[in-house]
Amino acid sequence: MNLPNALTLSRIFIVPLLVVVLLTPVSENWLGVPSYLLGVSIFVIAALTDYFDGKIARSRQQVSKLGKLLDPIADKLLISAALISLVENHLAPAWAVVIIVGREFAVTGLRSIAATEGVIISASRMGKFKMVAQVVTVGLLILSISPAGGSPHVSNFGRPFPAIQFWTVPELRLAWSHLTGPDRTSWTDWQVLLYTAGRALLWVVVISSIFSMYGYFRFFFRGVIWREGPAEKTGAAPSTAVQYHER
Numbered sequence: 001m002n003l004p005n006a007l008t009l010s011r012i013f014i015v016p017l018l019v020v021v022l023l024t025p026v027s028e029n030w031l032g033v034p035s036y037l038l039g040v041s042i043f044v045i046a047a048l049t050d051y052f053d054g055k056i057a058r059s060r061q062q063v064s065k066l067g068k069l070l071d072p073i074a075d076k077l078l079i080s081a082a083l084i085s086l087v088e089n090h091l092a093p094a095w096a097v098v099i100i101v102g103r104e105f106a107v108t109g110l111r112s113i114a115a116t117e118g119v120i121i122s123a124s125r126m127g128k129f130k131m132v133a134q135v136v137t138v139g140l141l142i143l144s145i146s147p148a149g150g151s152p153h154v155s156n157f158g159r160p161f162p163a164i165q166f167w168t169v170p171e172l173r174l175a176w177s178h179l180t181g182p183d184r185t186s187w188t189d190w191q192v193l194l195y196t197a198g199r200a201l202l203w204v205v206v207i208s209s210i211f212s213m214y215g216y217f218r219f220f221f222r223g224v225i226w227r228e229g230p231a232e233k234t235g236a237a238p239s240t241a242v243q244y245h246e247r
Contacts, residue, residue, distance in 0.1 A: 004057035005067050007049040011074040014046045015081045028147065036145040043142060046078050047135045053224075075131065076104045082138045089196065091141045096206050100134070103209040108213040110220045117224050127210040133205045138199030144191045172196055 021027050021042060027035040053071065057063045080101045086092040107127075175189035 002057075002060075002098075003032060004053040004060075004062055004066070005064065007053040007068045008067060008074050009058070011049045011053075011078060012070070014042060015077045018042045018046065018078075019081050019085055022082070022142065022145070023088055036143050039145065040139055040142045043078075043082060043139060050075060050078075074109065076101075076245045079131075079134050080104065080140065082142070086138065086141050089145055091144060091198075091205060096202055099206050100209050101131075103213045107213060107216050110216055114220055114224050119224050125217060130205060130208040130212050133138075133201060133208060137198050137201040137205050140201065141193045144195035144198060146191075149185060178206065183187045193207065 018039065021035055021039045027031055027033050027036070027038045031038065031227060050071070053067070064197065083097045087094050087097050171192050175185070175192040178181070178185045178189045192212060
């Protein structure tokens with residue numbers, strides 16, 4: 001056990017706390033803090049541990065097999081728990097969350113099968129971009145959570161949000177007029193704007209998830225299914241690092 005692995009484990013233990021804060025009024029009732037504020041703080045801290053555990057492990061040369069195993073598990077638990085909680089809060093559509101979480105399970109399965117064949121599929125640039133986009137998207141949507149017991153700030157929360165004509169949403173038009181006009185912009189207006197930005201970025205996450213999954217599948221078939229050479233004939237399976245870059 002070292003500091004990088006301790007940070008990774010802390011990210012796993014933070015997940016239940018995040019779910020409780022996002023899905024129950026415990027934050028307002030016990031601490032007097034809005035759930036969106038405490039929730040986004042916990043989520044950002046957890047996301048920062050993802051950045052620092054890898055950075056510290058590489059700088060101290062403490063990269064371990066345990067860390068390689070736990071790090072992707074912790075990432076997937078954090079993002080999946082946050083997205084599912086947002087579905088329960090009517091802030092994210094279930095179909096988008098199913099695609100994102102399903103992609104995580106599919107890629108994890110592919111990389112596990114490839115590893116048994118001696119092929120290591122490293123994370124792609126698109127996959128890393130997708131992770132950053134997920135963190136920003138989830139953070140924006142958490143900030144748009146209504147106070148405990150309060151009604152949603154946007155009338156179509158939980159229903160399909162206009163992907164093209166998003167400006168037709170009355171609450172968004174009002175918030176934008178307050179932002180650009182002489183009237184004072186309230187926190188409710190900001191939450192509506194943050195929600196709109198989060199829903200727009202969610203499309204970026206879905207598209208990047210599908211695109212990066214295609215890349216993983218393509219290189220999985222190249223490196224494992226269609227691989228031919230002396231390793232198959234002799235029964236040996238030397239470890240092969242497969243790193244791809246999206247064009």
